[in-house]
Amino acid sequence: MTTSSDAPEAASLRGAPAWKEEALQALSVCFDCPSVAFDERMPIPPELLAGLDGPELSRQGWFPLIRQGERVVVAAADPLDPALEGAVRRACGAQTVEVWVSLREDIDWFIQDFLHAPVGVLIGTERTGLAAWRTTMAQWRTRLACYRTDLARSRTFLAVLRWGLGFVALGDVLLRARGRTALAYLPVMMIAAGLCLALFGFVGYLRIRRSRHLAPGHTTIVEVTAATLRFVEDYQLIDCGPTGMPLKKTMLGRLGDQLTRYCSILPTPPDSRERTHLARERTLLAAQRTVAGCYRTLFARSRTGLAFIRTGAAFTGLGLGLTGYFGLGVLSLLDGLLILAGLLMIADGLGWYLPVRKEQSEAPRA
Numbered sequence: 192m193t194t195s196s197d198a199p200e201a202a203s204l205r206g207a208p209a210w211k212e213e214a215l216q217a218l219s220v221c222f223d224c225p226s227v228a229f230d231e232r233m234p235i236p237p238e239l240l241a242g243l244d245g246p247e248l249s250r251q252g253w254f255p256l257i258r259q260g261e262r263v264v265v266a267a268a269d270p271l272d273p274a275l276e277g278a279v280r281r282a283c284g285a286q287t288v289e290v291w292v293s294l295r296e297d298i299d300w301f302i303q304d305f306l307h308a309p310v311g312v313l314i315g316t317e318r319t320g321l322a323a324w325r326t327t328m329a330q331w332r333t334r335l336a337c338y339r340t341d342l343a344r345s346r347t348f349l350a351v352l353r354w355g356l357g358f359v360a361l362g363d364v365l366l367r368a369r370g371r372t373a374l375a376y377l378p379v380m381m382i383a384a385g386l387c388l389a390l391f392g393f394v395g396y397l398r399i400r401r402s403r404h405l406a407p408g409h410t411t412i413v414e415v416t417a418a419t420l421r422f423v424e425d426y427q428l429i430d431c432g433p434t435g436m437p438l439k440k441t442m443l444g445r446l447g448d449q450l451t452r453y454c455s456i457l458p459t460p461p462d463s464r465e466r467t468h469l470a471r472e473r474t475l476l477a478a479q480r481t482v483a484g485c486y487r488t489l490f491a492r493s494r495t496g497l498a499f500i501r502t503g504a505a506f507t508g509l510g511l512g513l514t515g516y517f518g519l520g521v522l523s524l525l526d527g528l529l530i531l532a533g534l535l536m537i538a539d540g541l542g543w544y545l546p547v548r549k550e551q552s553e554a555p556r557a
Contacts, residue, residue, distance in 0.1 A: 211294065218292045222270045227256065229297035235305050239263070243282055245306045251278055253290075254301040261286035266293040266301060321474040324422040328481045331419045335412070335484045339491045345399050346498050349536075352392030353502050356532055358385025360509055363525040367517050382525070389532070410546075416485040420478050489547045496543025503536030 215226035239258045248254055252268035253275055263285035267275055270290040279288045293301075362381030510529030517523075 214294065215292070218294075222292045224270055225291045227266045227291040227293050227297075229293070229300040229304075233305075239283065240306055243306055245302050248302050248306070249299055251275070252295060252298055253279065254293075254298050254305075255279070255283055256291070256301075258283070258285075262289065263287070264289045264291060266291050266298060268293060268295040268298050318470045321422065321470045324419075325474055325477045328419045328477050331415060332481055332484045335488045339488055341399050342491045342495045345396050346495055348392045348395035348399070349495075349498055349502060350392070352389050352396065352532075353506075355385045355387070355389030355392055356506050356529060358382070358388060359525060360506070360513070360529055361385075363513060363522055363529075367522055412485060412488060416481060419481060422474065423478070493544050493547050496540040496545075496547075499536045499540030499543065501540075503533040503538075503540060505533070506530070507533030507537065509533075 211228060215228060219226040233256065235256060236258055239255045243255070251274070252272070253265045254267075255263055255265050257264035263279060263283045265275075265279050265283075265288065267290050269275070270292050275290065276288050279285055358381050362378040362385060365381065366378035506529045510526045510533060513529070514523055514526045517526075
């Protein structure tokens, strides 16, 4: 914040209600000094706040804002108070004191928001901490959304691969039954097109998998989700819920159940604004969305695995059926290709699905 006589007033009033802006402008003209409105985003140096007595500051009606060497700028409800300068010199060790006028209620909010005190009294600091945790959870949910997008892309490439193998199977059947078709080259073209589509889908899927290196397993996803919810240890009380309720086996299931049975342990001061309580509620709702996002990601992994298993089982059965119906021959290589591709997709699908099977069975009710 600037320390000039004109700029601070405009900066301090930015975003203030109209009635407060008019009141501060009138006080500024009356006391012939800049005015300042409460703003919890002000970068007040922590060393300027060390050792200050909140009740005493509230009684005297002032609060320090800026320190530049031996010069300290304070906000005061009564800039003409004869005891003000001496109190600032004793409390802040300042040689030069500059006073900006402020409303009395804003002085109290400065004290409550910025002055170090036991947890539960730090209204602004608490809101800042909760906002930081909401940002952390939002960043993790964004990463989970990106991960789900990659899973959706992999299923898209699986669809392309499925179409390609379907063309190969259809061309195989037509080529073996070429005596019953008038287009002799159509089966060969279908097989060639199918192989190209299958290769395109396979390469695209491998590229996504390599871009993820080794995709984070479900255990890693759950552990990081739990780490982003650590704020409940500082800001909330998690009780053990109704007696007789069975304890879930998975970490994510237990965490989801706990968040639905929380109660706040930090008392809201009588003169605190409602947004402090609402900030706690928003943070808990964000935590529940984070758990839900984690479950969506695990279900997306499971859905991807089931898609691979389903496709692999279909083409394995198709390859075995073609071999049994037409017998062994040169074109049995295409049947073997279908069987091999199906078995690989089943194995890859089981790798996606089985690790998250237990998590699905313990998903909390909405």
